[in-house]
Amino acid sequence: MRAVTLPDSTSAEIMKLPIMEMFDTLQGEGFHTGKAAYFIRTAGCDVACHWCDVKASWDASTHPTLPFEKILAAVESSNAEIVVITGGEPLMYDMDVLCAFISEKGKKVHLETSGVYKLTGDFDWICFSPKKFKKPKEEYYKKAQELKVVIYHPNDLEWAEEHAAKMHRDARLYLQPEWSRRDQIMPMIVDHIRANPRWRISLQTHKYLNIP
Numbered sequence: 377m378r379a380v381t382l383p384d385s386t387s388a389e390i391m392k393l394p395i396m397e398m399f400d401t402l403q404g405e406g407f408h409t410g411k412a413a414y415f416i417r418t419a420g421c422d423v424a425c426h427w428c429d430v431k432a433s434w435d436a437s438t439h440p441t442l443p444f445e446k447i448l449a450a451v452e453s454s455n456a457e458i459v460v461i462t463g464g465e466p467l468m469y470d471m472d473v474l475c476a477f478i479s480e481k482g483k484k485v486h487l488e489t490s491g492v493y494k495l496t497g498d499f500d501w502i503c504f505s506p507k508k509f510k511k512p513k514e515e516y517y518k519k520a521q522e523l524k525v526v527i528y529h530p531n532d533l534e535w536a537e538e539h540a541a542k543m544h545r546d547a548r549l550y551l552q553p554e555w556s557r558r559d560q561i562m563p564m565i566v567d568h569i570r571a572n573p574r575w576r577i578s579l580q581t582h583k584y585l586n587i588p
C-alpha cells in the first residue's frame with residue numbers, strides 16, 4: 377500500500393474532481409476484460425474524436441464536482457478489486473492524490489488515457505489509447521502496459537503499427553473496432569492479427585452484454 381502525502385496548504389483545492397459518472401461493472405475492453413471493476417469517469421476532454429461514444433463527458437462544466445471523500449466512499453462500497461479511472465480525459469487533472477487514496481484502500485488503480493497530457497498518479501495499469509486528433513506525449517510509449525488502438529478506417533491499422541513500433545517490448549497490443557463500424561472493420565482486424573500475431577483483438581464486451 378502506498379503512503380498518502382498531501383501537499384500542504386493547497387490540499388482543499390485539489391481534493392475534488394468533475395465526475396460524469398461512477399459505476400460498478402466488468403471491464404469490457406483490453407487486457408483486463410471480464411474482471412469486476414469500479415469505474416470513475418471524469419468529466420472533461422478536448423481530444424474531440426468524431427466517433428467518441430461519451431461526448432457527454434467533454435464539457436466538464438455540465439457535471440458535478442465531487443469531493444474525494446465522496447468518490448472514495450463510492451469506491452469502498454464496491455467489491456471490485458480494480459478501480460478504473462477513465463474519461464473524458466482523466467489526466468486533464470492531477471491524479472497523484474486520488475490514486476494514492478484509492479491504493480490506500482487496497483484497490484488496484486487502472487488508467488485509461490489518450491496520453492495527450494502529462495502523466496500524474498501512480499497507477500497499477502495504464503491503458504494508452506492514442507487518437508489521431510491530438511498528438512500523445514512520448515512518455516506513454518515507455519510507461520503504459522497496454523496500447524489500445526480504436527480502428528475506424530482501414531488506414532488506421534497502419535497508424536496503429538506506427539504506435540506499436542514505439543512501445544516497449546513487453547507492452548500488450550490491442551486493436552478494437554470502433555463500435556458503429558464493427559461489422560465492416562472486424563474482418564480487417566482479424567486478418568491483420570493473423571498476419572501480425574503480436575496484436576490481440578479488444579471487443580467492447582460490455583456493449584454486447586448490455587452492461588455499463
Ligand code: SF4
Binds near residue numbers: 428431
Ligand atoms: Fe471521447 Fe476518449 Fe476521444 Fe476524449 S479521447 S473524445 S473521451 S474517445
